[in-house]
Amino acid sequence: MRIDAISIFPDYFNVLELSLLGKAKQSGLIEFQAHDLRSWTTDKHKTVDDSPYGGGAGMVMKPEPWGLAFDDVLTPKSTVIFTTPAGIPFTQKLAQELSTREHLVFACGRYEGIDQRVVENARSEVEVLEISIGDYVLNGGEVAALAMLEAITRLMPGFMGNAESIVEESHSDGLLEYPSYTKPQSWRGLEVPEVLLSGHHAEIEKWRRAQSVERTRQNRPDLID
Numbered sequence: 001m002r003i004d005a006i007s008i009f010p011d012y013f014n015v016l017e018l019s020l021l022g023k024a025k026q027s028g029l030i031e032f033q034a035h036d037l038r039s040w041t042t043d044k045h046k047t048v049d050d051s052p053y054g055g056g057a058g059m060v061m062k063p064e065p066w067g068l069a070f071d072d073v074l075t076p077k078s079t080v081i082f083t084t085p086a087g088i089p090f091t092q093k094l095a096q097e098l099s100t101r102e103h104l105v106f107a108c109g110r111y112e113g114i115d116q117r118v119v120e121n122a123r124s125e126v127e128v129l130e131i132s133i134g135d136y137v138l139n140g141g142e143v144a145a146l147a148m149l150e151a152i153t154r155l156m157p158g159f160m161g162n163a164e165s166i167v168e169e170s171h172s173d174g175l176l177e178y179p180s181y182t183k184p185q186s187w188r189g190l191e192v193p194e195v196l197l198s199g200h201h202a203e204i205e206k207w208r209r210a211q212s213v214e215r216t217r218q219n220r221p222d223l224i225d
């Protein structure tokens, strides 16, 4: 998979070198490049924003630099992801779907967002998704892109050393993950649940399933229809 990220703060993505993603890049599983949107400005001040039509607070990202950036970066097989609070919810299911795409382009807005014509223009050429990671306010789309990048790339075949580890995770089966324990067996007077020491795999699976359902009921009743 090829992944590009376009931002006025491309250094945000340097952190990817530290993680498994760095190894995936080295192994050739993923090609990643972050781009500075200002590379596509044409004035000496490298202007990327202007005041909003219709008035209102803040500034809006101008369409021209984005259009020139997409002209250079997009291919017919690209999927453009605008990270925005106004987007569809990012879910494990969506991460799974996006993990099979050939080329992802993350468009990271700042200020009050990107001129909507940038989305419309891109949509006339390639697949475009406006995606949100949650109902809270960030200063820009870079952090959201990093979260999505991690959730998507770790699902790619060959990315995680132990493929099983991505099977039993929260949200992989619509439920939250069961609680986990490791050595020591007793810690500050707190014991590991007996069933986990029994070696009885059927009973352990039954207990874990019940724990997942109970944890989901407590923390995410919306996931249980």
Ligand SMILES: Nc1c(O)cccc1[N+](=O)[O-]
Binding pocket: 083, 084, 085, 131, 132, 133, 134, 135, 136, 137, 138, 139, 140, 141, 142, 144
């Ligand atoms: N929530 C938010 C934001 O405030 C700014 C950019 C992207 C997002 N998001 O993806 O959720």
